[in-house]
Amino acid sequence: MRRAIVLLSGGMDSAVTLAIALSRGYEAYPIIFDYGQKNIKEMTMARKLCEYYSLTPKIIKADLTQIGGSALTDDNIPVPHEKTSDEIPITYVPARNTIFLSYALAYAEVISAESIFIGVNARDYSGYPDCRPEYYEAFRKLAALATKKGVENIKKASEEGITTPLILTPLIYMSKEEIVTVGATLGVPFELTWSCYESGDKACGKCESCLLRKKGFREANIEDPIPYRE
Amino acid sequence: MRRAIVLLSGGMDSAVTLAIALSRGYEAYPIIFDYGQKNIKEMTMARKLCEYYSLTPKIIKADLTQIGGSALTDDNIPVPHEKTSDEIPITYVPARNTIFLSYALAYAEVISAESIFIGVNARDYSGYPDCRPEYYEAFRKLAALATKKGVENIKKASEEGITTPLILTPLIYMSKEEIVTVGATLGVPFELTWSCYESGDKACGKCESCLLRKKGFREANIEDPIPYRE
Numbered sequence: 438m439r440r441a442i443v444l445l446s447g448g449m450d451s452a453v454t455l456a457i458a459l460s461r462g463y464e465a466y467p468i469i470f471d472y473g474q475k476n477i478k479e480m481t482m483a484r485k486l487c488e489y490y491s492l493t494p495k496i497i498k499a500d501l502t503q504i505g506g507s508a509l510t511d512d513n514i515p516v517p518h519e520k521t522s523d524e525i526p527i528t529y530v531p532a533r534n535t536i537f538l539s540y541a542l543a544y545a546e547v548i549s550a551e552s553i554f555i556g557v558n559a560r561d562y563s564g565y566p567d568c569r570p571e572y573y574e575a576f577r578k579l580a581a582l583a584t585k586k587g588v589e590n591i592k593k594a595s596e597e598g599i600t601t602p603l604i605l606t607p608l609i610y611m612s613k614e615e616i617v618t619v620g621a622t623l624g625v626p627f628e629l630t631w632s633c634y635e636s637g638d639k640a641c642g643k644c645e646s647c648l649l650r651k652k653g654f655r656e657a658n659i660e661d662p663i664p665y666r667e
Numbered sequence: 668m669r670r671a672i673v674l675l676s677g678g679m680d681s682a683v684t685l686a687i688a689l690s691r692g693y694e695a696y697p698i699i700f701d702y703g704q705k706n707i708k709e710m711t712m713a714r715k716l717c718e719y720y721s722l723t724p725k726i727i728k729a730d731l732t733q734i735g736g737s738a739l740t741d742d743n744i745p746v747p748h749e750k751t752s753d754e755i756p757i758t759y760v761p762a763r764n765t766i767f768l769s770y771a772l773a774y775a776e777v778i779s780a781e782s783i784f785i786g787v788n789a790r791d792y793s794g795y796p797d798c799r800p801e802y803y804e805a806f807r808k809l810a811a812l813a814t815k816k817g818v819e820n821i822k823k824a825s826e827e828g829i830t831t832p833l834i835l836t837p838l839i840y841m842s843k844e845e846i847v848t849v850g851a852t853l854g855v856p857f858e859l860t861w862s863c864y865e866s867g868d869k870a871c872g873k874c875e876s877c878l879l880r881k882k883g884f885r886e887a888n889i890e891d892p893i894p895y896r897e
Contacts, residue, residue, distance in 0.1 A: 495733075498730060498733065499729065500728060501773070503725075503727055503728065504770065505777055506777035525815050529815065530773075531773040531774075531776040531777055531815075532770075532773035532776060532813055532814060534813075535809065539765040539768075539769040540734065540762075540766060543731070543734045543760075543761040543762035543763070543765070546736060546761040547734055547736035547761055566813060567812075567813050569812070571812055572813055575805070575812050575813075578805045578808065578809075579809050581805075582796065582797075582799070582801055582802040583765045583796060583802055584761060584796055584797075585755050585759065
């Protein structure tokens with residue numbers, strides 16, 4: 438069976454991405470990053486999602502509080518409660534997806550995974566640089582060169598443009614509405630996902646991540662099963 | 668003063684790279700990775716080198732034993748005592764340089780470093796895929812897109828091909844002889860570097876890394892100040 442690594446954040450996008458990988462017949466190997474995120478509810482939900490699908494996640498510790506520079510990892514930078522401007526927000530974590538994909542690339546090499554799924558989205562998103570299609574095009578080229586397989590690829594068939602492992606971003610051009618619709622079709626348990634930048638029993642309903650999620654469910658005309666404070 | 672991150676391994680190549688960065692007038696920010704390497708002498712030497720240059724290294728924990736797949740990180744895979752074949756050796760650590768550069772990229776963003784120096788070499792080397800020039804070309808393109816700066820770069824001057832931070836590999840086309848010669852010219856304290864895959868008071872003198880180092884000093888006609896068992 439073809440193996441795929443799936444990066445799980447606890448949010449709904451990565452949950453839908455996992456469902457997509459499974460629907461394509463992959464044997465899924467979820468990775469959950471314990472990166473020192475303040476919001477530990479994300480990891481709890483990601484683990485619950487794995488339980489739901491009877492998958493054992495690989496928990497990789499990659500402590501980004503060593504680096505800092507983001508409201509999500511640095512205790513000295515508060516998480517904004519509302520969207521403030523059109524700039525890249527302070528919730529951006531420097532080079533986070535590059536670091537996560539690098540670990541995934543290493544793990545893919547060790548377990549001979551054919552693909553790496555990451556649920557990034559460049560339509561209804563926060564403008565993070567490492568969510569854009571051109572970034573993933575660049576990472577695909579890097580991945581094709583970075584590993585043993587890369588060397589073999591080049592030796593054997595550089596002209597064929599083989600790029601293993603494949604870096605797959607099935608949601609990248611979807612709207613949040615489409616993501617919700619696809620997830621509902623595939624039976625994703627949205628009650629086991631969490632998008633709010635804060636932890637707690639109820640999502641705040643006001644942060645940028647909550648706003649994007651609520652918009653997706655509203656436009657898809659599907660009820661969001663998680664509770665909101667407002 | 669322009670800031671540069673310099674990746675330090677404890678080996679002579681990264682020591683020469685640090686000296687080159689300093690010689691170019693950069694304010695150097697060394698990073699030492701505590702990645703679960705069996706050979707702890709590397710880290711000791713890298714710290715000593717920083718002391719020599721009165722620099723405070725950033726120690727980043729990035730535990731690659733979680734990933735495994737290499738003789739350098741996996742307790743179940745012994746380090747080979749001699750070079751065995753022309754294949755990529757088992758000392759190759761899956762995606763190590765990609766992971767290290769990703770952290771460096773994140774840190775560069777946080778401290779506004781202009782450049783990242785890495786002392787890789789693609790002439791007298793072990794054939795690791797992530798030491799090859801084409802890999803670095805791909806990483807440069809990735810780095811130009813991966814961060815906030817990347818987005819600003821593209822907005823402001825995509826046509827000018829700005830790629831900050833610069834990923835600099837000054838040794839990549841040098842022979843080991845040249846590396847030793849350049850290092851000696853710049854006054855690198857080679858006694859504070861360690862290349863052997865094993866720890867101990869004396870280098871083994873037989874592993875691939877020792878052989879490459881000894882060849883460099885011999886051809887440069889410079890005495891290697893570290894002791895060898897043979």
